[in-house]
Amino acid sequence: xxxxxxxxxxxxxxxxxxEVAHRLAGAPVRxxxxxxxxxxxxxxxxxxxxxxxxxASEIAWPIRHLLxxxxxxxxxxxxxxxxxxxxxxxxxxxGGAVSYDTLVLATGAQPAYFGxxxxxxxxxxxKTVEDAITIRRRVLLSFERAExxxxxxxxxxxxxxxxxxxxxxxxxLAGTIAELAHENLPKDxxxxxxxxxxxxxxxxxxxxxxxxxxxxxxxxxxxxxxxGVEIELGRPVRDCTDxxxxxxxxxxxxKVILWAAGVRASPAADWLGVPADHANRVKAKPDLSAPGHPxxxxxxDTGSVDGWHGKPVPGIAPAAxxxxxxxxxxxxxxxxxxxxxxxxxxxxxxxxATIGKRSAxxxxxxxxxxxxxAWWLWGLTHIYFLxxxxxxxxxxxxxxWIYASGDRSARLITQDEQRSTLP
Amino acid sequence: xxxxxxxxxxxxxxxxxxEVAHRLAGAPVRxxxxxxxxxxxxxxxxxxxxxxxxxASEIAWPIRHLLxxxxxxxxxxxxxxxxxxxxxxxxxxxGGAVSYDTLVLATGAQPAYFGxxxxxxxxxxxKTVEDAITIRRRVLLSFERAExxxxxxxxxxxxxxxxxxxxxxxxxLAGTIAELAHENLPKDxxxxxxxxxxxxxxxxxxxxxxxxxxxxxxxxxxxxxxxGVEIELGRPVRDCTDxxxxxxxxxxxxKVILWAAGVRASPAADWLGVPADHANRVKAKPDLSAPGHPxxxxxxDTGSVDGWHGKPVPGIAPAAxxxxxxxxxxxxxxxxxxxxxxxxxxxxxxxxATIGKRSAxxxxxxxxxxxxxAWWLWGLTHIYFLxxxxxxxxxxxxxxWIYASGDRSARLITQDEQRSTLP
Numbered sequence: 001x002x003x004x005x006x007x008x009x010x011x012x013x014x015x016x017x018x019e020v021a022h023r024l025a026g027a028p029v030r031x032x033x034x035x036x037x038x039x040x041x042x043x044x045x046x047x048x049x050x051x052x053x054x055x056a057s058e059i060a061w062p063i064r065h066l067l068x069x070x071x072x073x074x075x076x077x078x079x080x081x082x083x084x085x086x087x088x089x090x091x092x093x094x095g096g097a098v099s100y101d102t103l104v105l106a107t108g109a110q111p112a113y114f115g116x117x118x119x120x121x122x123x124x125x126x127k128t129v130e131d132a133i134t135i136r137r138r139v140l141l142s143f144e145r146a147e148x149x150x151x152x153x154x155x156x157x158x159x160x161x162x163x164x165x166x167x168x169x170x171x172x173l174a175g176t177i178a179e180l181a182h183e184n185l186p187k188d189x190x191x192x193x194x195x196x197x198x199x200x201x202x203x204x205x206x207x208x209x210x211x212x213x214x215x216x217x218x219x220x221x222x223x224x225x226x227x228g229v230e231i232e233l234g235r236p237v238r239d240c241t242d243x244x245x246x247x248x249x250x251x252x253x254x255k256v257i258l259w260a261a262g263v264r265a266s267p268a269a270d271w272l273g274v275p276a277d278h279a280n281r282v283k284a285k286p287d288l289s290a291p292g293h294p295x296x297x298x299x300x301d302t303g304s305v306d307g308w309h310g311k312p313v314p315g316i317a318p319a320a321x322x323x324x325x326x327x328x329x330x331x332x333x334x335x336x337x338x339x340x341x342x343x344x345x346x347x348x349x350x351x352x353a354t355i356g357k358r359s360a361x362x363x364x365x366x367x368x369x370x371x372x373x374a375w376w377l378w379g380l381t382h383i384y385f386l387x388x389x390x391x392x393x394x395x396x397x398x399x400x401w402i403y404a405s406g407d408r409s410a411r412l413i414t415q416d417e418q419r420s421t422l423p
Numbered sequence: 424x425x426x427x428x429x430x431x432x433x434x435x436x437x438x439x440x441x442e443v444a445h446r447l448a449g450a451p452v453r454x455x456x457x458x459x460x461x462x463x464x465x466x467x468x469x470x471x472x473x474x475x476x477x478x479a480s481e482i483a484w485p486i487r488h489l490l491x492x493x494x495x496x497x498x499x500x501x502x503x504x505x506x507x508x509x510x511x512x513x514x515x516x517x518g519g520a521v522s523y524d525t526l527v528l529a530t531g532a533q534p535a536y537f538g539x540x541x542x543x544x545x546x547x548x549x550k551t552v553e554d555a556i557t558i559r560r561r562v563l564l565s566f567e568r569a570e571x572x573x574x575x576x577x578x579x580x581x582x583x584x585x586x587x588x589x590x591x592x593x594x595x596l597a598g599t600i601a602e603l604a605h606e607n608l609p610k611d612x613x614x615x616x617x618x619x620x621x622x623x624x625x626x627x628x629x630x631x632x633x634x635x636x637x638x639x640x641x642x643x644x645x646x647x648x649x650x651g652v653e654i655e656l657g658r659p660v661r662d663c664t665d666x667x668x669x670x671x672x673x674x675x676x677x678k679v680i681l682w683a684a685g686v687r688a689s690p691a692a693d694w695l696g697v698p699a700d701h702a703n704r705v706k707a708k709p710d711l712s713a714p715g716h717p718x719x720x721x722x723x724d725t726g727s728v729d730g731w732h733g734k735p736v737p738g739i740a741p742a743a744x745x746x747x748x749x750x751x752x753x754x755x756x757x758x759x760x761x762x763x764x765x766x767x768x769x770x771x772x773x774x775x776a777t778i779g780k781r782s783a784x785x786x787x788x789x790x791x792x793x794x795x796x797a798w799w800l801w802g803l804t805h806i807y808f809l810x811x812x813x814x815x816x817x818x819x820x821x822x823x824w825i826y827a828s829g830d831r832s833a834r835l836i837t838q839d840e841q842r843s844t845l846p
Contacts, residue, residue, distance in 0.1 A: 038563060038567060038834070038836045039834075039835050055479070055481070056478070056835060057478045057833035057835055058478070062611070062834040062835070064611040064612065065830065065834065069610075071613075074613045075570075075611075075613075076570070076571060077567040078571070129835065129837050130838065133837070133838075140461060144461060144500040147499070147500075148499060148501070148519065187491040188487040188488050189487065190494075190497045190498075191497075388830075390820070390824045390828075390830070390832055394821075394832075397813070397817060397820065398813075405813075407488065407813070409480055409814075410480035411461070411480075411485040412461065412462050412479060412552065413460065413462070413500075414479065414552050414553060414556070
């Protein structure tokens, strides 16, 4: 394809980046999409990989396969380390580079530990497939070690699971681990009673699920407590170590600590030399471009733009997709000569969170639903948004199996370096 | 349960070990089954995990979950490092130990490199889930790197895949990688023609598939060649490096070398201080006990016993299961006071191998089948032997999808340490 055609480079094939590519179909552009992984990940269900309910391949698809029919798109597996915005080039870790006319940065976020990077070895964040499989290994290994432990205190620590952060991810992790311990595992062990495992959800704020109404959050809290989750509110974590956490002046002994408390955006602001907010997101202009760079857009977790009850647009999949759509439309209009700034307007479709496999809360704004009906709606919605028919069938099969048999099928302890015969 | 009950300790929950446990149901024994992994793996389909056709959780099941209804069985996740046969104790890596009355060693085998352990970093053996995912990563990464490579010679090396060993595993890997490269991937790439990828199967012996008749092996060879596999016979590999292999006086440049040429049994013979054969298998007595240790049985890849046309019983799943059955019967008879030695008699049910997704060869002895009918028989047989209904449904779904769409669903590059945010 000729180099004179307008070249759109998209960094990051998450919900936002992929939406830009989809919405540019038929536009007079060539596109390069770059990601450091070879797959698009359906992040909202990643906690189910971490809790042994789904296989990673059920919620992830090779990017280049998704885009195979779009001959004007080139997919590259590469790690971006900087942007040369003067020369309009994206620079790669391996020394390579690619030039752009328009650049879309949709590079996402990583777990952030309130500035305590020293906690990282002890707490499991949940952003990548590897993270999810590592969490799965740690949780399952803790039960295995408890089964062989003869010291009461050490056994109790092995059977204590701490989840830091009371947003949707924390609630979903806590509910699923509680079901795993209290419902799925008891018959499998001989020396421990997995029903006595403690699942503790810690939230520094005054309540869980701050993005939901107080009523729905209270309902979710009661549902979690029925599953046996202990909820600790209003006191932040002071320290995380190999032996547990310090919190509220106490040390709580635990061998598994999961982190769902905060994220930090990729270093896009540093690459561009533009201001960032507290979570390192580029302070975007109303049209989602980066300040001083009208040809560079920052979407999803990469940028911060106001537009939700006076707060920044939330870092969720539907918001990233709306932004991707908006940017693609802007690019197409500009190519037709219409360069008037078009402010992005966010439409909040709703908030959803599940509590285990029987209950959920949904806030559509105009209607609020909770309980089993919400769970089925949540499930159908998520299956609908999965990318292909095979994944829909596979996830539906896995869920129906869990629902009917109580058996979580992906209970494998893998990715242990010592157990591989290969380097 | 009282310690006075006869205690059977089984090391290894593969096909042989698990069969002993199943066949001892109802016997007046208590059982401890020990494995260094938490899952039973359906090894015959592991090559499909390595070639992006199946997810690991579709062919692996938590051991303790499989045995959850058997209250007399304790499952332990532990690494065995030695046997104290004088004191009748199994010793663990972590300092623990367990005493036995009867011991069954079903500890399997690992890839062996003809005494060239220095080749190990460059060649991928296929024995564990981690091995399979590592092979998958290497194969898929090689295509990704080729897409970005500008040097013709280096690109050719990235698109050359060498499989060493012409037995069933080598044939199945070669056929599936050829289909992946020549049929599934071409539309996904822009700069490379994956149809030009070279898949080279190297066998030191005079023909592939020595366990099959000459006719069937010749049919398989022709079917592989139709898929675009190059077959090199009669010349052993002389060296393996980061840049490829030396073979027949030539250097063949390749970045991915897969090893299906030989295995070496676990160190059970060392633990017991008894003679081993060339593959480190304990030379078992006709009743499958270890020489000088009537209370210790060695089955599957751990032991070697004659019984197949004057050759040792082959290291395949049905043989291990028959041996497990035999040992369980022997244990039950002994507990009833019948200690007469009972020689094991192997019944060879048949040999099967697939060539890609359309052809297979089956030798039942009394009838030989080849082509698409053999493939369907092979598929149905393997689905039948999977352990639970969910796996049967999931594998059937994955295969039908591959058959109908040509899309292999598990094409994820994962388990890359650098890409995890966790240690």
